[in-house]
Amino acid sequence: MLDPALPACQGLLTRKISAGVFRNQTRRPFSFTSRPTSPSSAVSPLGALSRTIAQNGTEGTKSKGFFPPVSHKSVAYWLLGSAASVFGIVVFGGLTRLTESGLSITEWRPVTGSLPPVDDSAWQSEFDKYRASPEFKILNPNMDLSEFKKIYWMEWTHRLWGRVIGVTFLVPTVYFILRRRVSRPMALRLLGITSLIGFQGFLGWWMVKSGLKDDLFTSGSQPRVSQYRLAAHLGAAFLVYVSMLWNGLSILRTHTLLSRLTPTPIHAHEIHSFKSIPSPQNLLHSLQSTLHARTFRPFRLSVLALGLLVFTTAISGAFVAGLDAGLIYNDFPYMGLGLTPPKRELFDPFYSRQPDPHPDLVWRNAFENPSLVQLDHRILATTTFTAVMALWAWTRFGRRFRGTVFPAEVWKGVRGVVHLVWLQVTLGISTLLYLVPTPLAAAHQAGSLALLTGVVVLGSRVCLPRIVQMALKNPRAATKMGLVPTRRLGERAKGDGMKFLNAQE
Known part of the structure; x- marks a missing residue:
């Protein structure tokens, strides 16, 4: 953007425009934007000024290293698309669990398992394997082949979706690194996410395997997957999603903030308001001062703590799902005759695996007793809701933030999180009151990830990306890296504009 310090140039240029000096601009307003020049104007000061501005955005030396300083925008869009796919598979995985389809495929074949049965003999072979599982013998002894196909397709689609996510992340990762579209830190992060996706696939089979153990055939056993492994599987999926989302948003934010350091052409009809146009550089420095202010640091830490709280609440929901704890105490806010069940029920020695005095009594009940697991989830959910509303009230009415000018995007983010937490609480209570119907339960799981998305956004x-902080602190180093132009447009335009006006005199 042009430097507003043009006291002499501004008035003179305005008089020239009003006097009709630029008679060839009657149909098109005069502008400092570049356009093809004729031979007659190639040597004019105006032509030189246009070429100067056009070349300004392409100046600057690039980094000589293998990796660029900033990842390309296409990487951000790909990461956000991958995150959307992970969001979808998390919701679909919840549907797979709710329809009890997760144990229909009793083998783990990462490559050959991508192909479904194609004839009757293949279907019968898969059905025979399922009939040997504890789930069939205890829960579904009357299931026929047509019913088996329904749950098989659910699990097969879930596994295929996971394979597609892995391939569509691994191949572009290699491509972007070889094509030098990502920075060095981002390349390492992409490789880390790729490894996490592979580990997530292993956790999925490890979870399914826990529901196929022979000890589930014993009397009184419930053929279902381990709630510990289910929580690990869901937690890994959330980590993959957050990693993709955060890095995608970080790249886009870096480009947006760096663009404020890049000058933009200004038309002559805007010359009257030069002094009223805020400099993008000044706006960016103001944003940095606000985000790094001492009064703003507690807010940033509170957002981080809120994200951890939302994640913990979601993982506790995995324990509720794994133990079918949502099918008991289907009222709110009470649990039976009071706000909590009796203490004897919450800390039942039945769940302890060690003799008296039962040193594992507390933690075993916390993760294996459905009554205490549901109570823990209620407490965490209520704490999350209270924390969000407290954060909103603190930023709006707190003394610490009086006089602090919050960026508009931050205010919108806080309001978005407030709306999402209200939606999630409504879905959670409705799911409990209506005895966990499949649509509401799936929506509740999607709501937890949506709330986490709002907190991540x-x-x-x-936060300011490090590369932006470096560009603000050391413009010369940023110029050498090709992040900003070598000279400010305002300074160059002011000099060339004065030459042009002097020539017109």
């Missing part, structure tokens, strides 16, 4: 808005 808010977190990305209260």
Whole structure:
């Protein structure tokens, strides 16, 4: 953007425009934007000024290393698309569990398992394997082949979707690194996410395997997957999603903030308001001062703590799902005759695996007793809701933030999180009251990930990428890396504009 310090140039240029000096601009307003020049104007000061501005955005030496300083925008869009796919598979995985389809495929074949049965003999072979599982013998002894196909297709689609996510992440990762579209830190992060996706696939089979053990054939056993492994599987999926989302948003935010350091052409009809146009550089420095202010640091830490709280609440929901704890105490806010069940029920020695005095009594009940697991989830959910509303009230009415000008994007992020937490609480209570119907339960799981998304987006808005901080602190180093132009447009335009006006005199 042009430097507003043009006291002499501004008035003179305005008089020239009003006097009709530029008679060839009657149909098109005069502008400092570049356009093809004729031979007659190639040597004119105006032509030189146009070429100067056009070349300004392409100047600057590039980094000589293998990796660029900033990842390309296409990487961000790909990461956000991959995150959307992970969001979808998390919701579909919840549907797979709710329809009790997860144990229909009793083998783990990462490559050959991508192909479904194609004839009757292949279907019968898969059905025979399922009939030997504890789930069939105890829960579904009357299931026929047509019913088996329904749950088989659910699990097969879930596994195929996971394979597609892995391939569509691994191949572009290699491509972007070889094509030098990502920075060095981002390349390492992409490789880390790729490894996490592979580990997530292993956790999926490890979870399914826990529901196929022979000890589940014993009397009184419930053929279902381990709630510990289910929580690990869901937690890994959340980590993959957050990693993709955060890095995608970080790249886009870096480009947006760096663009404020890049000058943009200004038309002559805007010359009257030069002094009223805020400099993008000044806006960016103001944003940095706000986000790094001492009064803003507690807010940034609170957003981080809120994200951890939302994640913990979601993982506790996995224990509720793994133990079918949502099918008991289907009222709210009471649990039976009081706000909590009796203490004897919450800390039942039945779940302890060690003799008296039962040193594992507390933690065993916390993770294996359905009554205490549901109570823990209620407490965490209520704490999350209270924390979100407290954060909103604190930023709006707190004394610490009086006089602090919050960026508009931060305010929008806070309001978005408030709306999402209200939606999630409504879905959770409705799921409990209506005895966990499949649509509501799946929506509740999607709501937890949506709430975490809102917190991650808010977190990305209260942080400045390191490359932007470096560009603000050391413009010369940023120029050498090709992040900003070598000279400010305002300074160059001011000099060339004065030459042009002097020539017109």
